[in-house]
Amino acid sequence: MTNEQTILIVDDEAAIRDMIGIALDTAGYSSMTAETALEAHVNIVDRRPDLVLLDWMLPGGSGIELARRLKREELTADIPIIMLTAKTSEDNKVQGLDVGVDDYVTKPFSPRELVARIKAVLRRSTGNLRDKPIRVFDLELDPASHRVTLNERAVDMGPTEYRLLNFFMTHPEKVFSRDHIQDQVWGANVYLEERTVDVHIGRLRKALTSASGPGINYAGLIQTVRGAGYRFSTRAD
Amino acid sequence: MTNEQTILIVDDEAAIRDMIGIALDTAGYSSMTAETALEAHVNIVDRRPDLVLLDWMLPGGSGIELARRLKREELTADIPIIMLTAKTSEDNKVQGLDVGVDDYVTKPFSPRELVARIKAVLRRSTGNLRDKPIRVFDLELDPASHRVTLNERAVDMGPTEYRLLNFFMTHPEKVFSRDHIQDQVWGANVYLEERTVDVHIGRLRKALTSASGPGINYAGLIQTVRGAGYRFSTRAD
DNA sequence: CTAAAATGTCATGAAAATGTAATATTTCAT
DNA sequence: ATGAAATATTACATTTTCATGACATTTTAG
Structure with a gap:
């Protein structure tokens, strides 16, 4: 399959990265990882993944920062982002979605749920914008x-x-x-x-x-x- | 080119400053230099360079400090920063870089790579503000x-x-x-x-x-x- | 593993753009 | 009207920018 989609996992916990990586692999996506916001940003700009899974709780609270920045810059604005967070607080959701994040998944989540969300977001963004001839x-x-x-x-x-x-x-x-x-x-x-x-x-x-x-x-x-x-x-x- | 862009090189080693200066000159940028974080800050505020190349290993670890400060202050927040780091990511240290830096380059780097990254960052930050007909x-x-x-x-x-x-x-x-x-x-x-x-x-x-x-x-x-x-x-x- | 396809670089020639000097034309004061 | 000054136009040598074919290397498909 030439058309394999790549997803960037941004999380500081190796265990979570691995877990998600395996889930994505099983679902037929290829994945790459980043531990920090900076590393993530460089990866995104350089490699242009099809979707970014972004941990809300990155050290220094830089997750939202990164999301905001990605959505602000034209080069990366159209790359969908799914936020991962431990909290379920309403505030976070509002704030995150306000930044332009495409979806939101709360930890702990099942791999199945995550993949379903990813599919949905990809369908929505690739679907609406890019799928039409x-x-x-x-x-x-x-x-x-x-x-x-x-x-x-x-x-x-x-x-x-x-x-x-x-x-x-x-x-x-x-x-x-x-x-x-x-x-x-x-x-x-x-x-x-x-x-x-x-x-x-x-x-x-x-x-x-x-x-x-x-x-x-x-x-x-x-x-x-x-x-x-x-x-x-x-x-x- | 109508407006030549100026880049500030912040590094405590003269040899590196010179090397970079020559590379930038060749690529058509003008450059200025600073040895310390303090000197750099003064220069940035006074002269407003188009981009800052900032050594992470400034004496006293003040490189990150400076970056954080620049990105925090409104006056300087929109000046792009590229970090120069000595070695590849050692987790806790690199996390300190999550302050909104635009890119980073690990030493040793080729002039070509440096210039390419500078161009990319400048294009990202300044570009895309197109005028109306x-x-x-x-x-x-x-x-x-x-x-x-x-x-x-x-x-x-x-x-x-x-x-x-x-x-x-x-x-x-x-x-x-x-x-x-x-x-x-x-x-x-x-x-x-x-x-x-x-x-x-x-x-x-x-x-x-x-x-x-x-x-x-x-x-x-x-x-x-x-x-x-x-x-x-x-x-x- | 092998063959085909794709990719990136280079060299070369063609075309377009550029700056200068020489020449022609216009303008204006007298 | 006339000549000097200012501007317009032309021609041309040089430089810059592009298009393209050839080639070595890498990637992909089978």
């Missing part, structure tokens, strides 16, 4: 099937080109610098040569070109903006 | 898409002409000398022949002319003020 003229990208079609015919491209196209189609009519594209498509702090982005842009264009019929060439949707970056646009260059 | 009659400049349109049709121009027009449209009805225009569009500390501005004004006018329809010529918005400079104005010359 995006269509531009006859070009359609369907996240559910992870497939790109042009005039109902499949367009052949590599995973990176898919992510690139997905990013572009969800952010149309805006320029992005190569750096920004790297952040979004590869994850921040992945050291690539600047030109690498160009190469993948080229591959994506090529894929679109060879899938385009004799009419318009869909590669034209991906426009080079000299000195600034690239842009996905339906309007003439 | 500016419109004058049927001429529109949209910073988000980095595009100039006239009657909905794209106007073709080079990067410099774009910056020039952007400057003019954000500062209408005012005369600017060639010197001033150079500072704003090319950046200070760039020396050009005076006439170079004229040439680019010419190119911008030409771009606007060939995009203007048979009606009014939008090049007329850029007016020559003999003996003084140029002005962008919607009123007749």
Whole structure:
């Protein structure tokens, strides 16, 4: 399964991390862990997990801090967060949800419950936002099937080109610098040569070109903006 | 680049300060240094650097102290901090870093990695505040898409002409000398022949002319003020 | 384990952009 | 009107930025 989703577990207790890790593994998710808010933040920015399980009671009360921060920054705002807490107090819930946290699980919890919540949150966020196919003229990208079609015919491209196209189609009519594209498509702090982005842009264009019929060439949707970056646009260059 | 960003290096070892300073210089940043937490704090408040590189191992363990303080005080809370740590996470110590630091780099690090992380953090903190489109009659400049349109049709121009027009449209009805225009569009500390501005004004006018329809010529918005400079104005010359 | 696919880097050539100097044109005081 | 000063325009050499094919390496699928 190429489409395995990754979940970051943030908790300072090793026992809890392990327990959750096993539960997730059983449920078919891959997981990574962090002990501190800082470590978590770096991991999130670098690796872009599909969901974050965040302990409310991190040393220094930094759990909420982190949540707030993640939701504030554009790069990470769309990554769903589930808070884990020992307390059941209403205050906490209100405060946590106020920050923009997607759900809330109180310790102790059963692995089954946790997985159910995760599924629900993932369905909700991937479901609503990302699951609907995006269509531009006859070009359609369907996240559910992870497939790109042009005039109902499949367009052949590599995973990176898919992510690139997905990013572009969800952010149309805006320029992005190569750096920004790297952040979004590869994850921040992945050291690539600047030109690498160009190469993948080229591959994506090529894929679109060879899938385009004799009419318009869909590669034209991906426009080079000299000195600034690239842009996905339906309007003439 | 119009505004060069300044980075404060806080480390008690001169060798490290120098090494980092050179790396930053090469990458196009200007830098300043501080040896102690106190000196650093004064510098930060006075000069407001765009980012702080902070050694965790400052004498007296005051590095974390400083970070915590900076993030607590409103005046400095939005200045990004990257921590430099000697070794990989020893739990209790690293927990001290959970104070809102933006990233950390473990020594020894490659200049390349450091610069990449700096870029990423700066992009995260400063980026994404995009301006709204500016419109004058049927001429529109949209910073988000980095595009100039006239009657909905794209106007073709080079990067410099774009910056020039952007400057003019954000500062209408005012005369600017060639010197001033150079500072704003090319950046200070760039020396050009005076006439170079004229040439680019010419190119911008030409771009606007060939995009203007048979009606009014939008090049007329850029007016020559003999003996003084140029002005962008919607009123007749 | 092997073959195919994907990935990232580099080298090269093409295209666009840039700054300067030379030349042409306009403006204004006289 | 006339000449000097200021500005506009053109041409061109140089620099910067991009596109693309080739290649070595890594990852994935079977």
